[in-house]
Amino acid sequence: MNIVVLVKQVPDTESPRKLKSDDSTLDRAAADGVINELDEYAIEEALKIKEAHGGEVTVLTMGPAKATDSIRKALAMGADKAVHLVDDGLAGSDALQTSYAIQQALGRTGFDIVILGSESTDARTGVLAAMLSERLGVPQITLANKVEIDGSAIKAQRVTDYGYDRVEATLPAVVSVVEKINEPRYPSFKGIMAAKKKPVETLGLGDAGIDAAQVGLANAATEVVDFADAPARAQGQIVTDEGDGGAKIAEFLASKKFV
Amino acid sequence: MIEWSDEDLMIRDAVRGWIDAEVRPNLDALESGELPPYDLLRSLYKTFGMDEMARSSFHAALAKEKSGEKGEKGERSGGGGAAMTMLPVIELCKVAPGLVSAMGVGLGLAAGTIMKRGTPEQKERWALPLLTMEKVGAWAITEPNSGSDAFGGMQATARKDGDEYVINGGKTFITNGPYADTIVFYCKLDDGRDPRDREILTFVLDRGMDGLEQTRPLRKMGLHSSPTGELFLSDVRAGADRLLASGEGGGKESARQNFVTERAGVAAMALGVIEECLKLSVEYAKTRELWGQRIGDFQLIQLKLAKMEVARLNVQNLVFRHIEMQRAGRPMTLAEASAMKLYAAQAASEVAQEAVQLFGGNGYMSEYRVEQLARDAKSFQIYAGTDEIQITHIARDLLSR
Ligand SMILES: Cc1cc2nc3c(=O)[nH]c(=O)nc-3n(C[C@H](O)[C@H](O)[C@H](O)COP(=O)(O)OP(=O)(O)OC[C@H]3O[C@@H](n4cnc5c(N)ncnc54)[C@H](O)[C@@H]3O)c2cc1C
Ligand SMILES: Cc1cc2nc3c(=O)[nH]c(=O)nc-3n(C[C@H](O)[C@H](O)[C@H](O)COP(=O)(O)OP(=O)(O)OC[C@H]3O[C@@H](n4cnc5c(N)ncnc54)[C@H](O)[C@@H]3O)c2cc1C
Numbered sequence: 001m002n003i004v005v006l007v008k009q010v011p012d013t014e015s016p017r018k019l020k021s022d023d024s025t026l027d028r029a030a031a032d033g034v035i036n037e038l039d040e041y042a043i044e045e046a047l048k049i050k051e052a053h054g055g056e057v058t059v060l061t062m063g064p065a066k067a068t069d070s071i072r073k074a075l076a077m078g079a080d081k082a083v084h085l086v087d088d089g090l091a092g093s094d095a096l097q098t099s100y101a102i103q104q105a106l107g108r109t110g111f112d113i114v115i116l117g118s119e120s121t122d123a124r125t126g127v128l129a130a131m132l133s134e135r136l137g138v139p140q141i142t143l144a145n146k147v148e149i150d151g152s153a154i155k156a157q158r159v160t161d162y163g164y165d166r167v168e169a170t171l172p173a174v175v176s177v178v179e180k181i182n183e184p185r186y187p188s189f190k191g192i193m194a195a196k197k198k199p200v201e202t203l204g205l206g207d208a209g210i211d212a213a214q215v216g217l218a219n220a221a222t223e224v225v226d227f228a229d230a231p232a233r234a235q236g237q238i239v240t241d242e243g244d245g246g247a248k249i250a251e252f253l254a255s256k257k258f259v
Numbered sequence: 260m261i262e263w264s265d266e267d268l269m270i271r272d273a274v275r276g277w278i279d280a281e282v283r284p285n286l287d288a289l290e291s292g293e294l295p296p297y298d299l300l301r302s303l304y305k306t307f308g309m310d311e312m313a314r315s316s317f318h319a320a321l322a323k324e325k326s327g328e329k330g331e332k333g334e335r336s337g338g339g340g341a342a343m344t345m346l347p348v349i350e351l352c353k354v355a356p357g358l359v360s361a362m363g364v365g366l367g368l369a370a371g372t373i374m375k376r377g378t379p380e381q382k383e384r385w386a387l388p389l390l391t392m393e394k395v396g397a398w399a400i401t402e403p404n405s406g407s408d409a410f411g412g413m414q415a416t417a418r419k420d421g422d423e424y425v426i427n428g429g430k431t432f433i434t435n436g437p438y439a440d441t442i443v444f445y446c447k448l449d450d451g452r453d454p455r456d457r458e459i460l461t462f463v464l465d466r467g468m469d470g471l472e473q474t475r476p477l478r479k480m481g482l483h484s485s486p487t488g489e490l491f492l493s494d495v496r497a498g499a500d501r502l503l504a505s506g507e508g509g510g511k512e513s514a515r516q517n518f519v520t521e522r523a524g525v526a527a528m529a530l531g532v533i534e535e536c537l538k539l540s541v542e543y544a545k546t547r548e549l550w551g552q553r554i555g556d557f558q559l560i561q562l563k564l565a566k567m568e569v570a571r572l573n574v575q576n577l578v579f580r581h582i583e584m585q586r587a588g589r590p591m592t593l594a595e596a597s598a599m600k601l602y603a604a605q606a607a608s609e610v611a612q613e614a615v616q617l618f619g620g621n622g623y624m625s626e627y628r629v630e631q632l633a634r635d636a637k638s639f640q641i642y643a644g645t646d647e648i649q650i651t652h653i654a655r656d657l658l659s660r
Contacts (some may be wrong), residue, residue, distance in 0.1 A: 039585070072269065190311070195269075
């Protein structure tokens with residue numbers, strides 16, 4: 001089974017994140033880069049599928065040179081090899097362009113199944129799975145919290161507001177996962193030492209057959225027009241319990257339509 | 260070596276993540292003694308594949324020994340090996356130094372002794388399950404009347420009776436004593452000679468042997484995540500299969516080699532405590548405001564921070580030197596290990612005490628964590644040889660040149 005897992009490096013949610021004032025893109029140099037949290041679940045699921053059905057796990061990352069840290073970590077967890085799509089021409093790409101660039105890279109790696117997180121912690125558009133499956137012309141299974149593979153059939157449970165859907169598709173397919181799907185492993189010490197020796201292929205626009213006119217900030221279909229800092233958190237409201245604390249809580253929740 | 264490599268940092272971060280998720284939430288239970296440390300340590304080993312690594316290097320070493328090749332000195336070290344053992348020690352000591360004592364005694368001392376002096380059968384039977392953390396090991400020398408004068412004052416005895424030995428005596432302050440499955444036990448052969456001249460014998464004992472009592476954990480000042488107890492032996496019968504070879508220089512010499520490993524290890528433990536205290540202190544100095552300014556602006560607070568940083572740099576350099584020596588296959592002399600331990604233990608203790616001071620009343624409260632580290636670090640100055648004993652070893656070496 002040829003399993004490709006999409007891994008995005010994002011700024012650590014623990015550190016302050018900001019957009020650059022000149023071009024309204026994310027200041028990726030300002031914060032420590034980490035693997036997008038949901039992508040760790042995607043990696044784990046990819047490894048589990050490999051362990052159960054055999055095959056190879058390839059990490060595919062589009063991002064600046066610094067993203068190699070995240071690639072190494074994914075390899076340390078147990079992925080076999082990686083493709084790093086890196087080119088100045090890709091900087092500032094929006095979701096539509098990212099899906100195009102990844103589609104082109106997938107054309108080189110081939111795939112039976114593409115696994116990705118259901119959303120990133122930085123941009124949070126949550127659209128990549130849908131865009132990719134459309135471009136690739138393969139079924140999409142999004143928000144999966146359980147995946148089973150049976151021959152060329154893939155069965156999954158999708159999280160919904162009312163519970164879950166059971167869906168089935170044939171491979172090849174694109175699957176996005178939620179954190180309930182598994183518990184990502186820590187990289188073993190041996191895995192960490194081995195990661196250094198695993199192949200990482202670096203692709204530029206030309207190598208991946210990406211049309212430079214279709215990617216990058218200047219050609220994006222969307223534009224960040226304006227942005228503002230999140231308002232500082234206002235001080236909470238203190239209510240003294242005079243025997244009617246319970247009623248006051250219920251009143252508050254009802255006023256906010258929580259109950 | 261001037262800094263950790265990229266792989267080292269990955270190991271560090273992975274272990275740190277595991278500690279945040281698994282150890283920190285359990286700290287209260289560890290500190291109260293309600294939760295013995297062993298399941299956590301096993302989980303650490305399993306999570307990072309250290310159990311498998313220990314098993315395969317054990318089999319490799321044994322195969323080498325059986326084929327007649329003499330094992331290289333410092334087998335466990337190798338390239339990344341030294342950093343791989345140090346980093347978990349450093350990271351664990353930021354939160355619960357006792358976990359490292361519990362781990363180090365089982366692996367380094369109990370299993371270490373069996374690996375140095377055991378037959379292949381003894382190694383397979385007792386050392387392997389200790390090296391993989393499956394079983395808990397203790398290493399028992401200290402007695403109520405013999406601590407610093409460990410061998411001179413030792414009163415535990417073994418008397419030969421047919422093919423067996425009959426062991427009697429008591430041990431105290433034994434790390435893992437209450438829970439140990441396997442105990443490396445030092446005593447003297449009762450052959451009628453003056454006790455000071457008697458030969459030191461080392462036995463491997465199992466939990467549950469007739470006449471062996473392992474007490475509940477003793478109450479102590481700190482290091483609560485490492486259970487410490489007493490052992491009482493009355494007429495415990497041990498076959499010759501439980502006796503470890505005396506080796507060159509006998510039991511005393513092998514115990515001394517253990518002192519080197521143990522003392523060098525204390526430097527890594529000290530580094531963990533120092534790094535954590537420094538980090539917490541800097542944060543506090545930047546956020547605690549008095550008289551309209553942060554306390555970090557007061558020179559007396561700056562002095563504390565600066566001294567902590569000096570200690571951190573010095574101890575880190577000692578740890579790096581130790582790793583480099585292991586890589587180069589150069590053994591450390593007892594005097595050097597003693598110097599390293601003396602400095603590192605005192606530095607950790609002082610830094611932690613100063614951190615308590617810097618935090619003021621909060622420092623005295625458990626919530627702010629530095630008081631625990633201060634109590635824990637004090638133990639570094641006592642076990643593995645007291646400060647005073649380190650000084651005598653360093654001085655004796657200097658004066659004998
Ligand atoms: C603050 C901010 C706001 C943005 N707003 C928009 C916007 O409104 N519209 C828009 O089109 N673009 C926007 N972008 C650009 C967007 O970040 C990129 O196009 C991004 O690569 C794809 O979007 P996403 O991360 O939101 O994808 P999502 O669909 O949220 O991500 C899902 C999964 O896709 C995979 N993935 C995503 N990106 C990559 C990658 N580069 N390499 C490998 N795998 C990847 C990961 O597995 C991830 O878990 C924004 C970026 C930022 C930083
Ligand atoms: C938490 C903890 C865990 C331990 N774990 C183990 C273990 O697993 N196995 C084990 O066998 N032991 C263990 N010990 C025992 C430890 O090794 C001894 O406590 C230590 O060696 C000191 O011995 P003592 O307690 O008998 O002190 P003593 O030897 O009685 O020392 C009393 C004082 O006299 C000083 N002193 C002694 N000799 C001299 C001298 N020549 N010159 C100047 N001053 C001197 C000492 O430094 C000390 O200040 C542990 C101890 C502690 C606290």
